[in-house]
Structures are given as C-alpha cells and as structure tokens.
Amino acid sequence: MDHQDVERIARAALRELGLPKPELTIEQVAGQPGQWRIDIHGNRQGPGTLKIRCGEGSTAQWVRSQIIDQYTA
Template identity: 50%
Template sequence: MKLQDVERIARGALRDLGVSDTAITVTAHEAQPDTWRIAIAGTHGPTILTIRGGSGSTPQWIREQVFNQFQSR
C-alpha cells in the first residue's frame, strides 16, 4: 500500500463521515512497517489515526479502520 493510496482512501472515508473540508496529513510510521498515521486538523486540535496496511491490504480494510477509529475518538 502506497502513501497516495492510503490518503485517497482516508479522504473518501472521512468525506462519508462528514469531514470533507478538513486538512489531513498521511505519514508512514517510522518504527512500524506497514503502519500509517493520519493527522486530521480540527478545531479542538489534531486527531491522529494509526492505520495498518501493507501490500496485501484491501481498500475496504483501510476504510474500516478509518471509520472505527474516527467514530471512537
């Protein structure tokens, strides 16, 4: 899974959650391979999601993680 793929999937999932005009930043987690950090800018400070997704991960798996973590914050 490439950074661009994770960002595209995360933006789509967040749009479905009603967070479409917020700046997000996706970075690779340096200490853990196949782990991504998604920083979502917000009025109460940034929200950080940690997503696992390697070469065999499906877009649906990434999307589910974004949904679950964002809704549980």
C-alpha cells in the same frame, strides 16, 4: 499500499463521515512498515489522529474500516 492510496482512501472515508475537505497529514510510522499515522488538522468532530495498519495485499475496504472504526469510537 503507498502514501497516495492511503490518502485517497482516508479522504473518501472521512468525507462519508461528514468532513468534506479535511486537512490531512499522512505519514508512515518510522521503523514500522505497514503502519500509518493520519493527522486530521482542525478537526472538532472526532479524534485528531488515527493509526492504521496496512501493507501489500491490504484492501481499500480494510483501510476504510479501520479509519471509520477509530473515528467513531
């Protein structure tokens, strides 16, 4: 899974959670393949940072579930 995939899934999941156009910074965690950090700038409804794990073979549903679970925790 690459940066564009993670961003597309994150934007769709956050839109479902009520953030229509979130300003995001998405980076792969240095030295940890398959781990990504999603910073949500200016977010007042939930956490400002999400950390997800995904790699080759991960499904969009798996990534979406991690985002929704962390955001609503």
